[in-house]
Amino acid sequence: MELSEQEQLRRESLNGLRALGIEPYPAAAYQVTALSDNIKSTYQDDAPQREVTIAGRIMSRRIMGKASFVELQDSAGRIQIYITRDDISTDEEKTMYNVVFKKLLDIGDFIGIKGYVFRTQMGEISVHAQELTVLSKSLRPLPIVKYKDGVAYDAFEDPEQRYRQRYVDLVVNDGVRDIFMKRTKVFNSMRNFFNEQGYVEVDTPVLQPIPGGASARPFITHHNALDIPLYLRIANELYLKRLIVGGFEGVYEFSRNFRNEGMDRTHNPEFTAMEIYVSYKDYNWMMDFTEAMIEKVCLDVNGTTEVKVGDKTISFQRPFKRITMIDAIKEHTGIDINGMNEEQLRDVCKQLGIEANDTMGKGKLIDEIFGEKCEGNYIQPTFITDYPIEMSPLCKRHRNNPELTERFELMVNGKELANAYSELNDPIDQRARFEEQLRLSEKGDDEAMFIDQDFLRALEYGMPPTSGMGIGMDRLVMLMTNQVAIQEVLLFPQMRPEKVIRKDSAETFMSVGIPEAWVETVNKAGFVTVASLKEQNPNKLHQDLCGLNKKLKLGLTNPTKDDVTLWVENANNR
RNA sequence: GAUUCAGUAGCUCAGCCGGUAGAGCACAUCCCUUUUAAGGAUGGGGUCCUGGGUUCGAAUCCCAGCUGAAUCACCA
Numbered sequence: 001m002e003l004s005e006q007e008q009l010r011r012e013s014l015n016g017l018r019a020l021g022i023e024p025y026p027a028a029a030y031q032v033t034a035l036s037d038n039i040k041s042t043y044q045d046d047a048p049q050r051e052v053t054i055a056g057r058i059m060s061r062r063i064m065g066k067a068s069f070v071e072l073q074d075s076a077g078r079i080q081i082y083i084t085r086d087d088i089s090t091d092e093e094k095t096m097y098n099v100v101f102k103k104l105l106d107i108g109d110f111i112g113i114k115g116y117v118f119r120t121q122m123g124e125i126s127v128h129a130q131e132l133t134v135l136s137k138s139l140r141p142l143p144i145v146k147y148k149d150g151v152a153y154d155a156f157e158d159p160e161q162r163y164r165q166r167y168v169d170l171v172v173n174d175g176v177r178d179i180f181m182k183r184t185k186v187f188n189s190m191r192n193f194f195n196e197q198g199y200v201e202v203d204t205p206v207l208q209p210i211p212g213g214a215s216a217r218p219f220i221t222h223h224n225a226l227d228i229p230l231y232l233r234i235a236n237e238l239y240l241k242r243l244i245v246g247g248f249e250g251v252y253e254f255s256r257n258f259r260n261e262g263m264d265r266t267h268n269p270e271f272t273a274m275e276i277y278v279s280y281k282d283y284n285w286m287m288d289f290t291e292a293m294i295e296k297v298c299l300d301v302n303g304t305t306e307v308k309v310g311d312k313t314i315s316f317q318r319p320f321k322r323i324t325m326i327d328a329i330k331e332h333t334g335i336d337i338n339g340m341n342e343e344q345l346r347d348v349c350k351q352l353g354i355e356a357n358d359t360m361g362k363g364k365l366i367d368e369i370f371g372e373k374c375e376g377n378y379i380q381p382t383f384i385t386d387y388p389i390e391m392s393p394l395c396k397r398h399r400n401n402p403e404l405t406e407r408f409e410l411m412v413n414g415k416e417l418a419n420a421y422s423e424l425n426d427p428i429d430q431r432a433r434f435e436e437q438l439r440l441s442e443k444g445d446d447e448a449m450f451i452d453q454d455f456l457r458a459l460e461y462g463m464p465p466t467s468g469m470g471i472g473m474d475r476l477v478m479l480m481t482n483q484v485a486i487q488e489v490l491l492f493p494q495m496r497p498e499k500v501i502r503k504d505s506a507e508t509f510m511s512v513g514i515p516e517a518w519v520e521t522v523n524k525a526g527f528v529t530v531a532s533l534k535e536q537n538p539n540k541l542h543q544d545l546c547g548l549n550k551k552l553k554l555g556l557t558n559p560t561k562d563d564v565t566l567w568v569e570n571a572n573n574r
Numbered sequence: 575g576a577u578u579c580a581g582u583a584g585c586u587c588a589g590c591c592g593g594u595a596g597a598g599c600a601c602a603u604c605c606c607u608u609u610u611a612a613g614g615a616u617g618g619g620g621u622c623c624u625g626g627g628u629u630c631g632a633a634u635c636c637c638a639g640c641u642g643a644a645u646c647a648c649c650a
Contacts, residue, residue, distance in 0.1 A: 004583085065606035067608070082607095158585095160643080416650070
């Protein structure tokens with residue numbers, strides 16, 4: 001492993017600490033009595049002096065001779081520490097200050113400080129250190145981000161590095177933690193809302209023998225003991241309904257779902273949905289319930305019902321607009337699709353310039369028209385209701401129109417946020433709908449649903465009238481935190497794995513005759529494994545190595561061409 | 575999957591009409607007991623993403639690849 005100069009220095013400092021009898025990774029608990037924000041918010045100039053013990057990471061140091069200032073970052077924020085040589089050092093040599101603090105500690109190290117709170121001449125509330133404890137040594141330099149008046153200087157902003165090394169992102173970038181704190185608040189607020197009504201949080205299987213409840217390509221895995229394929233769930237809907245059959249009157253689950261599809265700034269292969277099912281309710285009740293829930297979540301998280309999303313302001317104040325899908329299409333295209341057959345719908349698509357192929361059924365065609373012409377227009381929260389029956393195989397037929405279903409989707413900022421039904425509980429109708437899906441699947445629609453026989457059996461025992469609703473939690477958090485990328489609201493978004501560079505040890509290189517002194521140079525020339533030396537032209541290799549020796553002023557004795565030829569031969573024979 | 579852009583020091587970036595690789599922060603050494611994005615001075619640090627090609631000579635031009643981002647396509 002090649003270490004940068006700064007990394008090497010930090011390892012030397014680590015040894016320096018141990019040489020002084022200071023354990024850089026102590027085992028003992030450190031009793032913290034205060035957090036940075038609390039110290040600052042409760043400070044009063046005329047109050048009696050307050051003793052505190054705090055701990056955190058050193059984020060900056062300003063050494064002014066015998067006195068220094070440190071910015072210490074803990075979970076709540078940052079606070080300045082004032083350190084003087086004579087206060088923290090007890091011995092004659094002032095080792096704690098001159099050696100430990102000034103030489104052996106670095107930005108990024110965790111330290112504990114015992115001291116008292118005061119205000120500096122510049123007016124900043126600070127802690128005057130009386131005791132310094134090393135809590136953990138950091139061996140890698142953090143990116144240095146500085147802030148003044150909310151402006152970041154030298155921000156650490158390469159998305160690849162931020163997502164791959166979220167821990168660094170969280171340490172150095174202001175505001176990243178806030179997003180995830182808000183994410184937790186969204187979940188807690190929603191959970192409280194449900195619990196207050198007596199609904200029950202449950203866990204259902206992530207590994208499912210039949211991936212049901214949604215239309216999506218699943219991830220497939222294999223169970224060795226049973227020797228069967230298992231699928232990571234694409235939804236948990238069918239399991240929650242089984243629980244309604246079993247007698248629960250209200251169940252919900254925050255469900256991590258997995259879909260084997262494209263990734264972009266609004267899709268991650270694993271994402272979180274919340275689904276809730278309540279018996280003896282219909283989708284009208286669920287609309288009232290959903291808007292009440294979202295209004296509360298928004299208030300709990302942001303303290304207001306309005307959120308800024310990009311340059312738009314979205315109001316989550318009840319009630320939300322409601323419009324049927326047919327009216328929405330009429331509104332945005334001027335075409336009334338009510339009662340049209342598949343042929344007529346295909347013509348409408350052509351007329352509107354929407355691509356339609358033969359695998360698309362009636363439902364899919366209507367969905368296409370809506371997605372293309374209407375969806376993006378609904379910025380303020382809007383319930384789109386009464387979807388065509390072909391698109392909603394788990395949804396109850398509309399009480400007034402057998403072509404439609406009792407379904408709504410909630411559109412916000414031009415995208416679907418939530419989806420809900422009066423759940424289909426007629427087992428015979430449900431079986432017919434599944435069979436229709438199977439026909440679509442045979443027609444080439446690879447997203448059509450599988451038939452879950454056990455689910456049908458459950459329905460045959462009888463499921464009470466029920467309404468269910470699912471909501472995309474990541475998208476909700478994006479709205480609540482004004483983020484446009486799902487990666488910004490997932491702690492560890494999916495990334496292509498980093499390449500692991502396999503490297504042979506020095507001994508392996510020496511075993512083909514390369515002198516120890518030359519191993520590093522051979523590595524530097526781009527050969528980190530002995531195998532990579534195979535089939536190399538010894539002349540070129542010889543030249544490269546001698547060139548590096550000269551260029552890097554290594555002062556090594558150049559190998560002869562015969563030496564290099566032998567190395568390559570040995571590598572070939574391994 | 576397509577197109578475009580990007581990859582240079584630990585971090586943020588300049589250099590890109592080919593000719594010895596630069597700045598700020600960080601780091602090191604020295605000075606300094608109330609500083610605050612940055613105290614002062616001096617100094618060290620690079621596989622210019624990888625591999626080919628053109629050339630006397632490539633960070634720079636060309637081709638291919640890798641990784642990421644944006645837009646579009648596909649998909650809840």
